[in-house]
Amino acid sequence: MKEILTVSQLNNNIKFIIEETFDFLLVEGEVSNLRRPQSGHVYFTLKDDKSQIKAVFFRQFGVYERRTNFELEEGSKVLCRARLNVYLPRGEYQLVIESMEPLGVGALQKAFEQLKAKLSAEGLFDERYKKTIPFLPERIGVVTSPTGAVIKDILNITKRRFPLADILIAPARVQGDEAAAEIIQALRNLQSYGKVDVIVIARGGGSLEDIAPFNDETLAREIFHSSIPIVSAVGHETDFTICDFVADLRAPTPSAAAELIVPEWMDLITKINIIKQRLISGCCRHLRDNRDQLAGLQERLKDPRRFLVNLQINLDYLRERLRAALHHKKQNLYSDLRQLDLRLRHQSPIMQINERKILLNNVQKSMFVNFTYRLAALKERLQRDSAVLESLSPLGVLQRGYSITRSVASGIIVRQAVDLSIGEDVNIQLARGNFNAKIEKISQG
Numbered sequence: 001m002k003e004i005l006t007v008s009q010l011n012n013n014i015k016f017i018i019e020e021t022f023d024f025l026l027v028e029g030e031v032s033n034l035r036r037p038q039s040g041h042v043y044f045t046l047k048d049d050k051s052q053i054k055a056v057f058f059r060q061f062g063v064y065e066r067r068t069n070f071e072l073e074e075g076s077k078v079l080c081r082a083r084l085n086v087y088l089p090r091g092e093y094q095l096v097i098e099s100m101e102p103l104g105v106g107a108l109q110k111a112f113e114q115l116k117a118k119l120s121a122e123g124l125f126d127e128r129y130k131k132t133i134p135f136l137p138e139r140i141g142v143v144t145s146p147t148g149a150v151i152k153d154i155l156n157i158t159k160r161r162f163p164l165a166d167i168l169i170a171p172a173r174v175q176g177d178e179a180a181a182e183i184i185q186a187l188r189n190l191q192s193y194g195k196v197d198v199i200v201i202a203r204g205g206g207s208l209e210d211i212a213p214f215n216d217e218t219l220a221r222e223i224f225h226s227s228i229p230i231v232s233a234v235g236h237e238t239d240f241t242i243c244d245f246v247a248d249l250r251a252p253t254p255s256a257a258a259e260l261i262v263p264e265w266m267d268l269i270t271k272i273n274i275i276k277q278r279l280i281s282g283c284c285r286h287l288r289d290n291r292d293q294l295a296g297l298q299e300r301l302k303d304p305r306r307f308l309v310n311l312q313i314n315l316d317y318l319r320e321r322l323r324a325a326l327h328h329k330k331q332n333l334y335s336d337l338r339q340l341d342l343r344l345r346h347q348s349p350i351m352q353i354n355e356r357k358i359l360l361n362n363v364q365k366s367m368f369v370n371f372t373y374r375l376a377a378l379k380e381r382l383q384r385d386s387a388v389l390e391s392l393s394p395l396g397v398l399q400r401g402y403s404i405t406r407s408v409a410s411g412i413i414v415r416q417a418v419d420l421s422i423g424e425d426v427n428i429q430l431a432r433g434n435f436n437a438k439i440e441k442i443s444q445g
Contacts, residue, residue: 008088015086018093022084027053027095028103031076042072046080046095055082055095071114077103109208112215115242119217124224124246131229131248133261137197139166140261141190141228143183144202146171150254154202157258162265168196174203179213184222191226198229198261201243202254205236214241223247233257398431405429408436417442 005013029046036042042057057072072078079102082095102111119125140158144150146169158165170186173179183201190196201223203211213219214234220242223230232247233254244250251257345351394404405414408425420426424439 007091011086011088011091014091014093015088018084018086024081024083024098025095026079026081028077028079029053031072031074031078034072034074044072046078053095054092055080055097057097057100071111072100073110076110079103112208112242115215115217115220116245119220119242119246124220129224133229133231133249134197136162136263137165137261139168139196141168141170141193141196141199142202143170143172143186143190143199144254145174148174148204150202150204153255154200154258157255158262161259162262164265165262168193174213175206175210176213180216180219183213184216184219187222187226187230191228196228198231199226200231200233200251200254200257200261201247202233202257203235204254205239211235211239211241214243216242219243220246231257231261395431398429401431403428403430417444 027046029048029052031044032047032052033045034042035044044055044057045052046055047053078100080095080097081099082097084093085096086093123129142151142154144154151169155167158167168190170190172182172186174183187199187201190199201214203214211234214232223232223243223246229248231249231251232241232244233251233256234241234243235253237252249260251260398404406412406427406429407414407419408427412419414420414426420439420442422439422442425436426439427434427436
C-alpha cells in the first residue's frame with residue numbers, strides 16, 4: 001500500500017461512502033438511553049435484541065405525529081425515517097431522525113393514555129366546561145361518513161322519534177390518515193354555518209387503529225372550543241376515545257345518540273295531555289276555593305249598611321285630613337314662592353345693571369376728578385419748565401443785546417478772534433435778523 005491516509009481523510013472517505021450509499025432509511029427498534037439536553041435536541045439509542053445504533057432527533061424537525069399522539073419514552077418501540085450521518089470528530093456514525101411513529105397496538109394504547117392524561121391535566125375533560133344539550137333541537141349537525149350505516153341509523157331513529165327534526169350532514173372520512181383533518185374541517189363548516197343547535201360526531205365500531213382519528217389532539221381542542229354542544233358517538237359501548245371525554249355528552253352508540261338528542265314525539269304528546277289535565281284540574285280547584293271563600297265572605301257581611309256607614313265615617317275623616325293637608329301644603333308653597341320671588345328679585349339682571357350703572361358713574365366721576373387734578377399739575381409743571389427753558393434759550397441772550405457770529409465758509413460759530421482771518425466773511429445773528437460782514441482788523445483780547 002503506497003498511500004498513507006490521515007485519520008481525518010479516512011473518516012471523510014467513510015462519511016462519503018456511507019452517506020452516498022444510503023439515502024433515507026426506515027428503521028424500527030426500541031428506544032434506550034434517552035436524553036433531552038437544554039438544546040432541545042433528543043438523543044437516544046435505537047436497538048433490537050442483537051444490535052444498536054445511536055440516533056438524534058434535532059429540534060428544528062419538531063415532534064412528528066401521525067395517526068396518534070405520543071411522547072417518546074424509554075422502552076418505546078418506534079419506526080423511524082432517518083438518514084445515516086458520520087460524525088467526523090469521533091469517527092462515529094448515527095441516525096439523524098426526521099420523523100417517527102409508534103409501533104403496534106400497544107404503542108397506540110400508550111399514546112392514547114398519554115394524550116388522555118395530558119388533556120385531563122389541562123382541564124379539557126372538566127364538567128364545568130360541558131355545555132347543555134338542547135331539549136328539542138331544531139337542526140342537528142352530523143359529522144360522519146355519508147355512505148355508512150351510521151348515518152342511516154341516525155336518520156331512521158330521528159325520523160321515527162321526532163320527524164320535525166332537521167338533519168344537516170357534514171361528510172367526512174372516519175378512518176385513515178386524513179380522517180382527523182376532515183372531521184375538524186366538517187366541525188368548522190358547521191360552526192361557520194351557525195344554524196345548528198347540536199352536533200353529533202358518529203362512527204361505528206372498530207379496532208384501535210380504526211378509531212385512531214378520534215384520538216387526535218387537534219380534534220380534541222377543536223371540540224373543546226366549539227360554541228355548539230357536541231355529542232360523541234364513536235364505536236361501541238365499550239369503546240372510548242379522546243373525543244368521548246372532551247365532548248359535552250358521550251353516547252354509547254350512534255343510535256343511542258339519536259335517542260338522547262331527540263325525544264319521542266308520542267311521549268311529548270302524552271306529557272302535554274297530562275299537563276293539560278293538570279292545568280284543568282288546577283283551574284277547577286282554584287274556582288272551587290274562590291267560590292268557598294266568596295261564600296264565607298257573604299256569611300260574614302250580614303248587614304252591608306253598617307259596613308257602608310263605617311266606610312262613610314272613615315271617608316269623612318280622610319276628607320278632613322286631606323283638606324287640612326292641602327291647606328298646609330298651600331301655605332308652605334306660598335311661603336316658598338315668596339322666598340323664591342325675593343331671591344329672584346335679588347338675582348334680577350335689572351338690579352345688577354342698576355348697581356353696575358351706579359358703580360360706573362362713581363368710577364367716571366372719580367376718573368374725571370383725577371384727570372382734572374392731573375391736568376392742572378401737568379400745566380403747572382409745563383409753565384415751570386417753560387420758564388426755565390426760556391431762561392436758558394440762546395434767543396433770550398440775544399434779546400439782551402448779544403449776537404452770534406458764524407463763519408460763512410464753514411458755518412462754525414466763532415468763539416475767539418484767533419479763529420478769524422483778515423478779509424474773511426462772517427454772518428452775525430441778532431435777536432431779530434442777521435447780516436454779513438468782512439473782517440478788516442483783528443484785536444487780541
